[in-house]
Amino acid sequence: MSRSRRRNLQIFRFAVFVVMGAFFLGPIGAMFEFSTRGNSVNAPRTLSAWTAIGTTPGLGDAIIASLELAAITSVMMLVLVLPTMVWVRLRLPQLNRVIEFICLMPLTVPAIALVVGFRPIYIWININVTDSILALSLSYVILVLPYSYRALDAGLAALDLKTLTEAARSLGAGWGTVMLRVIVPNMPSAILNASLLSVALVLGEYTFANLLNFENLQVAIAYVGLTSAGTSVAVAVASLVFAFALLLILSFVGRPPVPVSKADEADLQTGRMVSLSGGLIGRTGR
Amino acid sequence: MTADGSAGRSGVEVRLEDLTRKYATTTALDRLTLTLAPGELVALLGPSGCGKTTALRLLAGLEEADSGRVVIDGEDVTNVPANRRNIGMVFQAYSLFPHMTARKNVEFGLQMQHVGPAERRDRATEVLDLVGLSMHANKFAHQMSGGQQQRVALARALAIRPRVLLLDEPLSALDAKVRARLRDEIRRVQMEVGITTLFVTHDQEEALAIADRVGVMQSGHLEQLGPPTEVYSRPATPFVADFVGLTNRIKGVVRDGSVDVRGESIPLVHPDVEDGPATALIRPEAVSLATNGDLADGPLVGTVIAVAFLGATSRVTVDLGDTTVLAQMPTSAATLLKAGTKVRLAMRTDPVLVQREEPATTTP
Numbered sequence: 008m009s010r011s012r013r014r015n016l017q018i019f020r021f022a023v024f025v026v027m028g029a030f031f032l033g034p035i036g037a038m039f040e041f042s043t044r045g046n047s048v049n050a051p052r053t054l055s056a057w058t059a060i061g062t063t064p065g066l067g068d069a070i071i072a073s074l075e076l077a078a079i080t081s082v083m084m085l086v087l088v089l090p091t092m093v094w095v096r097l098r099l100p101q102l103n104r105v106i107e108f109i110c111l112m113p114l115t116v117p118a119i120a121l122v123v124g125f126r127p128i129y130i131w132i133n134i135n136v137t138d139s140i141l142a143l144s145l146s147y148v149i150l151v152l153p154y155s156y157r158a159l160d161a162g163l164a165a166l167d168l169k170t171l172t173e174a175a176r177s178l179g180a181g182w183g184t185v186m187l188r189v190i191v192p193n194m195p196s197a198i199l200n201a202s203l204l205s206v207a208l209v210l211g212e213y214t215f216a217n218l219l220n221f222e223n224l225q226v227a228i229a230y231v232g233l234t235s236a237g238t239s240v241a242v243a244v245a246s247l248v249f250a251f252a253l254l255l256i257l258s259f260v261g262r263p264p265v266p267v268s269k270a271d272e273a274d275l276q277t278g279r280m281v282s283l284s285g286g287l288i289g290r291t292g293r
Numbered sequence: 294m295t296a297d298g299s300a301g302r303s304g305v306e307v308r309l310e311d312l313t314r315k316y317a318t319t320t321a322l323d324r325l326t327l328t329l330a331p332g333e334l335v336a337l338l339g340p341s342g343c344g345k346t347t348a349l350r351l352l353a354g355l356e357e358a359d360s361g362r363v364v365i366d367g368e369d370v371t372n373v374p375a376n377r378r379n380i381g382m383v384f385q386a387y388s389l390f391p392h393m394t395a396r397k398n399v400e401f402g403l404q405m406q407h408v409g410p411a412e413r414r415d416r417a418t419e420v421l422d423l424v425g426l427s428m429h430a431n432k433f434a435h436q437m438s439g440g441q442q443q444r445v446a447l448a449r450a451l452a453i454r455p456r457v458l459l460l461d462e463p464l465s466a467l468d469a470k471v472r473a474r475l476r477d478e479i480r481r482v483q484m485e486v487g488i489t490t491l492f493v494t495h496d497q498e499e500a501l502a503i504a505d506r507v508g509v510m511q512s513g514h515l516e517q518l519g520p521p522t523e524v525y526s527r528p529a530t531p532f533v534a535d536f537v538g539l540t541n542r543i544k545g546v547v548r549d550g551s552v553d554v555r556g557e558s559i560p561l562v563h564p565d566v567e568d569g570p571a572t573a574l575i576r577p578e579a580v581s582l583a584t585n586g587d588l589a590d591g592p593l594v595g596t597v598i599a600v601a602f603l604g605a606t607s608r609v610t611v612d613l614g615d616t617t618v619l620a621q622m623p624t625s626a627a628t629l630l631k632a633g634t635k636v637r638l639a640m641r642t643d644p645v646l647v648q649r650e651e652p653a654t655t656t657p
Contacts, residue, residue, distance in 0.1 A: 171390065179377070179402055
């Protein structure tokens with residue numbers, strides 16, 4: 008590649024970076040600006056909306072509940088999906104397409120339709136088991152299935168799963184050891200991708216919680232917005248920044264410190280692309 | 294590895310009895326019976342899909358047999374899961390755990406056996422020494438060559454002191470030179486440890502070079518099992534003759550326990566064949582060529598078509614008019630031969646097999 012062509016390419020990359028950066032940061036900057044306005048037109052800048060986050064009734068509980076839901080959903084998703092995918096790939100490869108179809112199906116069903124389906128189940132759960140908001144994690148696992156499936160699928164595709172598993176088995180490892188000591192350590196970026204996507208999706212979820220009468224972070228933001236627009240926007244900015252921070256972590260953490268094979272690199276690239284697009288859909292679509 | 298068997302005990306007997314394995318409509322293994330003597334290395338040789346890998350996987354416990362038994366050291370392990378069979382295995386694909394160093398890979402099996410850290414370290418060092426890789430103990434798989442990875446895999450398999458060692462085409466992903474070197478190394482280690490070993494390969498040279506006995510398989514059956522020299526020089530079936538080494542197929546007539554091939558009488562491996570037309574299967578090295586003497590037209594006089602230089606030996610293709618014949622000879626003897634040279638064939642009178650079918654040309 009000639010020097011001038013390389014320079015032009017760099018300029019083009021920089022231009023794309025600036026435009027895309029402005030596209031993402033512009034609205035957040037505007038929200039931040041709004042959240043620091045005073046009560047009147049000429050009032051000085053104030054952080055009162057931000058300091059009110061800690062004192063607004065119910066908001067702290069909603070934040071904690073959403074973080075708990077995010078953590079529980081991620082763990083449940085991993086415990087449910089990863090062993091299933093490994094087992095199907097090893098023992099029932101003919102079911103691979105079926106599992107993929109099932110996992111991707113929630114993408115095609117609108118959230119409102121899912122809630123209608125869930126409602127009778129949650130009524131029963133509320134009466135007979137628990138009325139805790141943490142029960143929402145059951146439906147959130149289904150919500151995050153398509154994104155986590157894609158991330159884990161990319162990770163598993165980069166492994167010679169059959170050979171590694173059989174090697175471990177022949178060395179005396181049981182299935183639990185194979186999962187925890189051979190498979191999981193060899194796909195850290197895929198697992199991180201899947202987990203962080205789940206966290207981002209759960210933190211941004213509104214429809215399920217609102218229609219099932221639970222107060223998570225997004226529902227609380229909506230309520231606060233009725234009485235204090237500034238605080239509502241401040242919380243929204245904080246949650247967006249938190250989600251972006253997670254996605255940034257996803258891009259930089261989990262990269263092997265040593266040179267990796269082409270297959271691994273392909274995996275990382277694929278995983279990152281899936282996760283970023285999934286994250287954005289999660290923030291805007293649900 | 295020490296004589297007291299620090300990487301293994303003295304070998305044990307392994308028996309595969311009437312093993313059958315079917316996949317949907319195909320029978321991968323059809324009542325296979327095979328016994329490995331203690332400390333013996335048996336190579337299963339055959340084309341893709343002949344069932345050799347299935348046999349090895351059934352022995353490893355990685356697949357379940359539809360019927361039959363697997364007996365190791367007198368113990369029926371047919372229903373014992375793979376992780377409780379204490380069998381070491383080296384795979385065709387590179388199977389080192391990518392997130393572990395060579396040493397950690399070797400220690401993995403020992404951890405599964407709850408061996409203490411100090412002993413684990415000692416034993417890992419010992420087996421890595423055995424395969425000549427103690428200098429690379431702290432390297433990850435991606436920092437090693439294919440040959441080194443397979444040697445670590447061998448060390449890892451031996452570290453657990455397995456009762457049986459299984460090698461599933463461990464050399465097929467390597468280049469020719471490394472393959473030959475590692476093949477000899479595997480044999481050296483196997484003999485040093487004295488472990489009963491089943492080696493699966495589709496490479497006849499590999500099987501003949503490494504094994505105490507070679508089993509040639511086809512369509513789930515064991516066609517012949519015997520020492521390499523016997524399998525090569527006295528093939529039991531036309532398939533074995535075809536598959537192991539090159540074979541000329543020349544039309545002839547069976548008469549009184551020998552076959553008449555273009556005027557030459559050659560004894561048969563199985564003299565009880567009925568008289569009549571047949572195809573004789575003759576090794577290229579049993580054919581010699583003369584460029585002097587009577588070169589007048591006759592059934593054994595032909596023209597050289599090509600000379601292939603193979604190093605110490607050369608392979609000459611001769612056109613006899615109605616068929617072509619391969620002759621293999623020392624390169625020094627083949628230097629005078631060029632395409633177009635007239636030659637007279639002579640055939641060594643080693644016993645040969647015959648096949649009752651339409652003769653074809655030489656098959657590789």
